Amino acid sequence: MKINSNSQEKCNQALEVLKxxxxxxxxxxxxxxxxxYRIDFNDAAQVIDVDMTLTTQYCPMGESIVNNVSGSMQQxxxxxEINVTLTFEPPWDxxxxxxxxxxxxxGY
Numbered sequence: 371m372k373i374n375s376n377s378q379e380k381c382n383q384a385l386e387v388l389k390x391x392x393x394x395x396x397x398x399x400x401x402x403x404x405x406x407y408r409i410d411f412n413d414a415a416q417v418i419d420v421d422m423t424l425t426t427q428y429c430p431m432g433e434s435i436v437n438n439v440s441g442s443m444q445q446x447x448x449x450x451e452i453n454v455t456l457t458f459e460p461p462w463d464x465x466x467x468x469x470x471x472x473x474x475x476x477g478y
Contacts, residue, residue, distance in 0.1 A: 374410040380447075384409050384418075387446045391438045393424075394431055398474055400439060404466025407457065411450075418447055420454045423462045432456070 388406060389399045400406055400422065408421040422439060424432045436454055443452045467475070 371404075371406055372408045372410075374408075376413070377411070380411055381409070383446060384443065387442045388439060391435065391442050393429075393435060395429075396425070396475075398467075398471050400435065402468040402471030402474070404462065404468065404471070405435075406439075415451075416449055417451045417453065418443060420452065421457055422454060423456065423458055425462050427458055 385401055385406075389401045391400045392398065393400065393403055393405070396403065403425065405424065406420065406422050408419070410419040412418070420439060420443065422436070424435065429435070436456055440452050440454045443454075444450075
């Protein structure tokens with residue numbers, strides 16, 4: 371994941387709020403699933419760009435997940451414009467799951 375910001379605190383806040391956004395079919399948050407590819411803060415323009423993916427292009431919950439990412443970021447960074455871009459390059463694979471995510475999934 372690539373995060374561009376001059377504030378480590380903002381980056382940490384963004385990641386924490388996105389850990390509350392879950393893929394409901396898997397039960398794991400979008401950060402630990404590795405679905406967030408990039409968060410770019412443009413403080414001067416008050417814009418945050420988020421590039422993310424889904425586990426599959428045909429994910430039936432995709433629109434809901436993207437909307438939840440956007441809404442969570444907007445709630446935390448209320449003065450910013452939030453732009454979420456869905457991409458499938460590179461395609462998601464299970465190697466993108468964090469160690470914490472893998473441990474969670476192994477419990478099932």
